Amino acid sequence: MTKVVTLGEILVEIVAEGRGDGFRQPVHLLGPFPSGAPAIFIDQVAKLGQPCGIVSCVGDDDFGWVNLKRLGDDGVDVKAVEISPAYPTGSAFVRYRDNGDRDFVYNIKNSACGQVRWTDAVSELLEECGHLHVSGPSLFSARIIEMTTKAIESVKSNGGTVSFDPNIRKEVVRDPEVRSALAAMLARCDTFLPSGEELTLLTEASAPEAAISEILGLGVTAIVVKDGAEGATYHDADGTSSAPGYPVDEVDPTGAGDCFDATFITCRLQGRSVAESLAYANAAGARAVGIKGPMEGTSSFAQLDALRSGADAVPGKRLTSLISRRRGGGPGAEPAGVTSVCSAHPVVVEAAMRQAAADGAAVLIEATCNQVNHQGGYTGLTPAAFRDQVYRTADQIGFPRRHVILGGDHLGPNPWRHLPAEAALAQAEAMVAAYVTAGYEKIHLDTSMGCQGEPDHLADPVTAERAARLAVVAEAAASAATAPRYVIGTEVPVPGGSVTEIEHLEVTRPAAVAATFEAHRQAFAAAGVEAAFESVIAVVVQPGVEFDDRNVVVYQPERAVELSAALAGMPGLVFEAHSTDYQPPQSLARLVDDGFAILKVGPGLTFALREALYALDQIATALSPDWSEHSLMAEMEREMLAHPGYWQSYYRGEPDQQRVLRHFSYSDRVRYYWASPAAQEAVQRLLARLSGASIPGPLISQFLPALYSRVTSGAVDPTPRDLALEAVRDVLRVYTDACRPAKTRGQLSGPGLSR
Numbered sequence: 001m002t003k004v005v006t007l008g009e010i011l012v013e014i015v016a017e018g019r020g021d022g023f024r025q026p027v028h029l030l031g032p033f034p035s036g037a038p039a040i041f042i043d044q045v046a047k048l049g050q051p052c053g054i055v056s057c058v059g060d061d062d063f064g065w066v067n068l069k070r071l072g073d074d075g076v077d078v079k080a081v082e083i084s085p086a087y088p089t090g091s092a093f094v095r096y097r098d099n100g101d102r103d104f105v106y107n108i109k110n111s112a113c114g115q116v117r118w119t120d121a122v123s124e125l126l127e128e129c130g131h132l133h134v135s136g137p138s139l140f141s142a143r144i145i146e147m148t149t150k151a152i153e154s155v156k157s158n159g160g161t162v163s164f165d166p167n168i169r170k171e172v173v174r175d176p177e178v179r180s181a182l183a184a185m186l187a188r189c190d191t192f193l194p195s196g197e198e199l200t201l202l203t204e205a206s207a208p209e210a211a212i213s214e215i216l217g218l219g220v221t222a223i224v225v226k227d228g229a230e231g232a233t234y235h236d237a238d239g240t241s242s243a244p245g246y247p248v249d250e251v252d253p254t255g256a257g258d259c260f261d262a263t264f265i266t267c268r269l270q271g272r273s274v275a276e277s278l279a280y281a282n283a284a285g286a287r288a289v290g291i292k293g294p295m296e297g298t299s300s301f302a303q304l305d306a307l308r309s310g311a312d313a314v315p316g317k318r319l320t321s322l323i324s325r326r327r328g329g330g331p332g333a334e335p336a337g338v339t340s341v342c343s344a345h346p347v348v349v350e351a352a353m354r355q356a357a358a359d360g361a362a363v364l365i366e367a368t369c370n371q372v373n374h375q376g377g378y379t380g381l382t383p384a385a386f387r388d389q390v391y392r393t394a395d396q397i398g399f400p401r402r403h404v405i406l407g408g409d410h411l412g413p414n415p416w417r418h419l420p421a422e423a424a425l426a427q428a429e430a431m432v433a434a435y436v437t438a439g440y441e442k443i444h445l446d447t448s449m450g451c452q453g454e455p456d457h458l459a460d461p462v463t464a465e466r467a468a469r470l471a472v473v474a475e476a477a478a479s480a481a482t483a484p485r486y487v488i489g490t491e492v493p494v495p496g497g498s499v500t501e502i503e504h505l506e507v508t509r510p511a512a513v514a515a516t517f518e519a520h521r522q523a524f525a526a527a528g529v530e531a532a533f534e535s536v537i538a539v540v541v542q543p544g545v546e547f548d549d550r551n552v553v554v555y556q557p558e559r560a561v562e563l564s565a566a567l568a569g570m571p572g573l574v575f576e577a578h579s580t581d582y583q584p585p586q587s588l589a590r591l592v593d594d595g596f597a598i599l600k601v602g603p604g605l606t607f608a609l610r611e612a613l614y615a616l617d618q619i620a621t622a623l624s625p626d627w628s629e630h631s632l633m634a635e636m637e638r639e640m641l642a643h644p645g646y647w648q649s650y651y652r653g654e655p656d657q658q659r660v661l662r663h664f665s666y667s668d669r670v671r672y673y674w675a676s677p678a679a680q681e682a683v684q685r686l687l688a689r690l691s692g693a694s695i696p697g698p699l700i701s702q703f704l705p706a707l708y709s710r711v712t713s714g715a716v717d718p719t720p721r722d723l724a725l726e727a728v729r730d731v732l733r734v735y736t737d738a739c740r741p742a743k744t745r746g747q748l749s750g751p752g753l754s755r
């Protein structure tokens with residue numbers, strides 16, 4: 001295993017217990033805590049089980065002892081830490097102000113750590129070193145700069161690598177000597193780990209994109225930009241990938257960057273992928289800010305796994321933070337969206353999890369009232385059974401269950417609307433209770449439809465009162481493990497997409513959203529569930545996107561300007577857009593920017609899957625002409641003709657037009673047939689026919705041209721299953737990109753990045 005070494009200050013930190021300004025009067029103090037950026041870094045490396053050591057100097061005093069004991073106990077090699085008989089160990093006294101700023105009294109330059117020298121022990125440690133990490137503030141004297149430069153040469157001549165975190169404020173960089181030392185480090189390092197605006201501090205370029213090319217041009221192979229609670233973004237010559245931060249309550253920001261750096265570097269040295277390394281590093285940063293004391297928040301893999309699996313997360317908080325990045329409008333509150341996967345097809349679910357894993361993100365999977373309910377729905381699945389089916393897929397591919405967020409869509413009386421209202425609502429209550437009890441966190445209350453003897457569409461006050469009734473049930477079913485977040489609003493087409501051809505599509509009027517919102521607020525208060533109203537995260541609206549069998553209504557931002565502006569009147573909320581399937585990539589991105597932050601997609605995913613399966617069917621036919629007897633398409637045709645219930649009343653036109661629509665319609669009603677035994681058998685037969693020998697490249701080029709270059713480059717295996725998964729992921733990648741903050745969009749995280 002590669003030994004990681006760093007060089008620089010070891011200090012103690014002493015913290016004022018109360019907040020206030022500086023140290024001009026006596027205050028209660030807490031400490032000494034082991035500290036110093038390089039020391040925190042190397043302690044974090046040790047906690048991850050990687051061999052490591054530090055070059056430094058401490059005084060012959062208790063402050064030195066506290067540090068050496070901690071580092072040594074955690075597994076850091078401290079043989080190159082000299083003990084100075086003449087100088088005291090460095091120290092920093094810190095007092096937090098009310099606004100979170102900090103006042104410091106430092107004793108660093110004139111402390112033992114300023115006396116660090118090149119000793120035999122240093123030579124010995126650097127001989128063993130395979131990776132050297134440099135932290136900008138450690139370069140505070142000409143002697144230390146010289147030593148660091150020599151250390152870099154030594155490590156590089158042994159074939160090792162170097163990482164560099166500037167960790168420095170703008171003002172300091174104005175000093176020409178410091179600037180040239182930092183610039184030299186940047187030019188010599190392999191991995192550059194700036195945070196926020198540090199990216200452009202040492203470059204000619206002032207725009208981030210230009211700075212990235214400039215830095216990569218220097219020979220730096222990887223850049224990781226840390227972005228506080230937002231997470232981090234990785235750049236290399238092949239592209240960019242981002243990973244979101246983990247939601248925690250920030251207690252003490254000191255050391256987050258060092259723990260992040262140490263974890264990212266260690267994970268990469270241990271051969272983990274960029275995505276996994278970013279996820280672990282974000283978890284290490286999150287843990288560090290969640291724990292008081294500079295070095296107290298370093299973590300083992302077990303602790304990071306616990307945080308990543310959400311064991312320590314506040315229930316419901318994941319969803320809120322996922323969805324409400326734009327809340328508060330503070331710095332970093334860039335528009336960002338969430339993809340909601342509305343499909344029960346196991347291949348689609350697997351593709352969504354694989355994509356989420358590559359993105360370092362959670363996956364949101366939703367079921368609808370007709371499909372899954374306490375009586376079974378048309379899939380025969382209860383909410384608990386659907387959850388278990390999703391979890392089985394997660395377990396099979398090693399996707400952490402806690403990264404699965406489940407949602408229930410259109411929960412209300414819809415499946416029982418033929419009954420009198422009271423009877424239908426009693427069923428809706430039982431359904432909502434079943435969803436919440438099974439751990440579904442995102443609950444869309446949709447009570448706008450009339451029941452027996454009522455108008456089709458109910459007035460706001462009645463709808464809201466019924467929604468509040470369901471919220472009462474949901475709150476009662478909520479537990480410590482699940483705190484539901486609600487979505488309200490109903491101005492959407494019926495579940496499953498539009499029935500008739502779209503002629504005129506109305507964008508929701510801002511006044512209508514305001515009225516819906518206000519009616520729900522009042523009804524929730526009247527029902528005694530004001531707190532549940534605080535958990536409303538989104539309102540479903542029609543931004544002007546829809547599709548029918550053969551048409552897609554593409555988002556026209558100018559039609560939604562006023563609707564988008566109405567969000568300002570609903571602080572903390574986002575809009576949810578349904579039927580975003582088949583929208584062009586730039587329209588999805590624009591929807592997110594305009595506040596339609598939850599993008600639901602379903603038929604578009606099974607559509608992509610069906611295309612891939614039919615392409616594989618053609619490949620099988622090309623390989624053996626007698627395959628046509630077993631053809632998947634022919635089997636699906638037989639199945640749909642034998643059981644016309646899911647298409648007949650939906651697909652209009654001459655029999656020949658209906659035949660085409662059965663297979664090739666944006667509504668993709670063929671998706672209802674994949675679960676049938678005959679269809680499953682036909683798909684299995686196809687996959688079996690094409691498994692074994694690999695599919696010849698020319699046939700992939702002919703029938704699955706979009707995947708061809710990935711197959712030839714080796715990024716995707718030419719197995720039928722992997723090709724189908726990849727086809728679905730291509731749709732999901734467009735969503736992933738649209739859901740990023742605008743400044744990080746445009747570089748789809750392709751398979752090249754999931755190394």
Ligand code: ATP
Nearest residue numbers: 195226227228229231245250255256257282285286
């Ligand atoms: P430092 O102050 O230690 O130098 P930094 O400025 O280098 O920190 P930040 O971007 O503040 O780096 O934080 C580093 C990483 O820690 C982030 O990329 C993120 O993963 C995590 N992190 C920081 N703040 C938070 C937070 N409030 N919530 C969750 N994660 C956080």
Ligand code: MG
Nearest residue numbers: 167195257258
């Ligand atoms: Mg930093």
